[in-house]
Amino acid sequence: MLMINAFFNHKKILWQEADFYGAANLIFDIRNKPIVYRASWMHGMGYSFSGINHPDNFIHPDEISLPNHYVNNKESVLFLKNNNINSKAIGMPFVYTFDSFPSFSERYIDNLFIPEHDISSPQEYKFKNFLSLCKKYKCDGLLLSKNDFIRAKKIKFNFEDIKIFCGADITNPSALQDLSELLQSTKSVYSDVFGSHIYYALSSGCNLYLVDEIMKNYTSDKRKIRKKSIQKSISKSFKQKVNSNYFPLEELLGGIWGSSSMTEKKEYSDYMIGLDMKLPREDLISGFTPRSFKEKYNIIKKLTYKKISRKLSI
Numbered sequence: 631m632l633m634i635n636a637f638f639n640h641k642k643i644l645w646q647e648a649d650f651y652g653a654a655n656l657i658f659d660i661r662n663k664p665i666v667y668r669a670s671w672m673h674g675m676g677y678s679f680s681g682i683n684h685p686d687n688f689i690h691p692d693e694i695s696l697p698n699h700y701v702n703n704k705e706s707v708l709f710l711k712n713n714n715i716n717s718k719a720i721g722m723p724f725v726y727t728f729d730s731f732p733s734f735s736e737r738y739i740d741n742l743f744i745p746e747h748d749i750s751s752p753q754e755y756k757f758k759n760f761l762s763l764c765k766k767y768k769c770d771g772l773l774l775s776k777n778d779f780i781r782a783k784k785i786k787f788n789f790e791d792i793k794i795f796c797g798a799d800i801t802n803p804s805a806l807q808d809l810s811e812l813l814q815s816t817k818s819v820y821s822d823v824f825g826s827h828i829y830y831a832l833s834s835g836c837n838l839y840l841v842d843e844i845m846k847n848y849t850s851d852k853r854k855i856r857k858k859s860i861q862k863s864i865s866k867s868f869k870q871k872v873n874s875n876y877f878p879l880e881e882l883l884g885g886i887w888g889s890s891s892m893t894e895k896k897e898y899s900d901y902m903i904g905l906d907m908k909l910p911r912e913d914l915i916s917g918f919t920p921r922s923f924k925e926k927y928n929i930i931k932k933l934t935y936k937k938i939s940r941k942l943s944i
Contacts, residue, residue: 721904
């Protein structure tokens, strides 16, 4: 027990991108999980909606000096190569949560609504609107952020006959697996926001519908709020990109996301999350595990320095 506690304490200190949402737990178990990883692993698809291409979208700035960088597909590899960064396409962590899917007849949630999530604080003032949207689109399930889920339970908010589910928490060691199982239990997903979840839903075999209310989430005022919320956590060069960029809402809805073909959308999603790039588990273990004590020591030293320097600069 002391060894296990010591391990988790180290991982809190040396928290890496491959730990986000329990990604590394899809590869390792507690007995063979290294104290530090020699690879970064891209976990989010935000750049594909924002139109902002920047290395920080693919590699956490604390981990730029790691020997390996794993990304979703070959398009991302090419972008990073043009920025003098070597990487390898192995697919998003989510593609390692499944091998096959249940049929529609085995899925017990007909329609799941996924609203915009705020990871910083609960959105109690939106609960009535969430309920209204679920009714409008005949959804029998609602996926809330962890903060909203806890708050809804605490105040005993009445979502009537709609079943609520807890969304992914970045620190939950089984978050990706839990989300995958939920989506594999769902026939159709409705959403009013762009995010990785719409790729995951399609690649899990769900139908996907972006509702009319999505327009309200991308007004100029809403975009300013989003930009402000990330200003303190990004590099100066990334901040310049964010501040000079407009959100390409019309292009997104006029392109693949406005298509009525679920087949086209699923093919695109499978490509974007790198479904065909999956590696065998033994290759992943080798790629993430330090080669020697010396390499492990050097990685720990560089990661610690980067993390401390970044926090002091905020």
